[in-house]
Amino acid sequence: MDDANIFVGRQPILNRNGDIYAYELLYRNSHKNFYPDVDPDQATIRLLVNTFLTIGLEKVSGKSLSFINFTGELLTQDIISSLDPKRVVIEVLETVEITPLLLTKLRLLKEMGFKLALDDFILQEQYSVHSELFNLVNFIKVDYLNTTPIERLEIEKLIMKYPSIVLLAEKIETEEQFEAAKASGYSLFQGYFFSKPEIVTGIEIPSNVVLQFQIIKRLHSEPLNIDEIVGLIMHDVSLTYKLLRLINTYAFEVLKKISSIKQAIVLIGLRETKRWIQVLALREIGEGSGNGRTRALVDYSLTRAKMCELLARRDGQENPEEYFLAGMFSLINVIMKRDWDAVFHLIPLSDEVVRTVKGERTEMTPYLQLTEAVERFDWERIEELTSKMGITQPELSKYSLEAHHWAQSLQQ
Incomplete structure (x- = not known):
């Protein structure tokens, strides 16, 4: 696969005031459509090397933090050490199995200065077994569109025990969801709610x-x-x-x-x-x-x-x-x-x-x-x-x- 074929996109992550806090950097590595027969780990490695190390994060996300998804396999690769811990948040995909080996690796990444995020978080048995994981992560991302209020409440109760963890609501599609998530203690928000028309009141034009x-x-x-x-x-x-x-x-x-x-x-x-x-x-x-x-x-x-x-x-x-x-x-x-x-x-x-x-x-x-x-x-x-x-x-x-x-x- 030609490195030029890797498509990089970004989605803003906003804070409670609506300011851009970070971008999630996304890429296309499906086994259909654009990238037939491409191993997702290899696609990510090429993406990191070609786009972030060659072109530079500055051109992709400016001075903001960049959230980047990693599979379990990639979390063990040395390529992460080439990234700037002040600029990159390591996002652990929901498919990654939590093991003692993984926890050791995440601990090393924390010692290197990286911030860690759990993607599409839902309470599972493996998180109870490996509760020390919550002492390592900085962000927990909750899919607001595909979780029930009860599931979100359980997560919110758990996080109260770990005040250093920041809750991030993903797939916020409406102003009502944005306000509800804020009221529930979420500090960061990702989705397209901000690009949809609100009640037409008009803003004062300078x-x-x-x-x-x-x-x-x-x-x-x-x-x-x-x-x-x-x-x-x-x-x-x-x-x-x-x-x-x-x-x-x-x-x-x-x-x-x-x-x-x-x-x-x-x-x-x-x-x-x-x-x-x-x-x-x-x-x-x-x-x-x-x-x-x-x-x-x-x-x-x-x-x-x-x-x-x-x-x-x-x-x-x-x-x-x-x-x-x-x-x-x-x-x-x-x-x-x-x-x-x-x-x-x-x-x-x-x-x-x-x-x-x-x-x-x-x-x-x-x-x-x-x-x-x-x-x-x-x-x-x-x-x-x-x-x-x-x-x-x-x-x-x-x-x-x-x-x-x-x-x-x-x-x-």
Whole structure:
């Protein structure tokens, strides 16, 4: 198997305030679909070596902790010693048999500084026999979707004896589950509850973002006057600084540094200028919200935007910038807690982008659907869409990682 074929994804783990605490790094190693006849242990080893040691954890999960699944066999391998204990949480899969030998290995990992997690935890007899395990682990992950309230209550009672253990609720799908888990003593949460619309109350839009939306609207109007646009942008000192910094860093490789807004517009054009203001506006909403969940949604939106654009450029689409916008604004109703019509009253977008993000079928739809499937690790949907679109697994892996890295760099 070519190392490039290993697909890496990440799912955020949030704390009680909604801030990103860590990412679980997931990979595809099924015996069907993408990876026929691949041993899961070998797939994981190649994943660790190729992706984490070669590319670096920084590009995958930034400065956050990374939860990584390990089988019983891999827990005995020396490869773990190559990982950074300050960055990696060793996640023991639920299928791993707890034995005296395993406990010895886990004790050594703890001495090396690693944090340990038990995945998909359900009380079993082996945990009663090897109760010392609970003195070693830092996190217990509970599948909130596939456990009963009684099963969860038994786990919660047990954990009260071990105050150093942090409870993590997995597969939280609704706001109600999130609140119930918090009330039951869970401190960390994993799932897609934060990307689903809440009651539409609306959030206050920062004044600088309102100005940015006004500039975007003016950029959609005719006739365009560059001096007028420059004046509008320079009215906001923060926007001027951030826009110049973004353009110098990400937009184009030019022989000399762009030092003025007018120079930037002349060099990169009004279309690119508008695009970067839109990126800044979205980022400002995330930063100004004071809410970790909103910041996570902005990160998802930027990742979707870049991935849609990369896929559109791969296919030679004439308007990859529009695909970028479809990805970027696909969660804007959730971010702003407004219905679509109220959002698009503020943000001028093409009819096709609006129809795409509202769920109507357009040429852009498969691209957005694929980014969403990758985001959710919906392997069946990924296979269906990549097959129809003629996208290979190495290409998808490449674009996904590039999009993650790009979005992450913008948030720094």
